[in-house]
Amino acid sequence: xxxxxxxxxxxxxxxxxxxxxxxxxxxxxxxxxxxxxxxxxxxxxxxxxxxxxxxxxxxxxxxxxxxxxxxxxxxxxxxxxxxxxxxxxxxxxxxxxxxxxxxxxxxxxxxxxxxxxxxxxxxxxxxxxxxxx
Numbered sequence: 001x002x003x004x005x006x007x008x009x010x011x012x013x014x015x016x017x018x019x020x021x022x023x024x025x026x027x028x029x030x031x032x033x034x035x036x037x038x039x040x041x042x043x044x045x046x047x048x049x050x051x052x053x054x055x056x057x058x059x060x061x062x063x064x065x066x067x068x069x070x071x072x073x074x075x076x077x078x079x080x081x082x083x084x085x086x087x088x089x090x091x092x093x094x095x096x097x098x099x100x101x102x103x104x105x106x107x108x109x110x111x112x113x114x115x116x117x118x119x120x121x122x123x124x125x126x127x128x129x130x131x132x133x
Contacts, residue, residue, distance in 0.1 A: 035064025
């Protein structure tokens with residue numbers, strides 16, 4: 001599966017890249033630092049999956065996901081965020097996300113999230129906020 005990583009934290013990307021390269025089923029075809037870079041990336045059309053941070057400069061993950069899915073509806077998106085208080089299920093589903101993983105649970109939850117999403121299921125943490133207050 002062809003994967004794009006989108007996050008503005010270089011250390012986090014480095015760890016995620018190292019972790020994902022252990023899987024022979026995953027090919028990282030691009031790494032971007034914000035949503036604008038994602039939308040302008042020549043490999044976007046080739047991606048099967050995008051792992052994307054919600055909070056990035058210029059264009060955030062939610063807006064970038066909406067725009068990317070308008071162009072390439074076949075891509076599956078999983079939100080990766082450290083802000084559990086800003087991740088709202090309704091907003092993410094409406095934007096087109098198929099899943100969400102909190103960064104502090106990444107290495108335990110990501111393999112299951114990828115499996116679920118790539119097999120047509122949704123994958124959201126049980127403690128994700130259902131609606132904004």
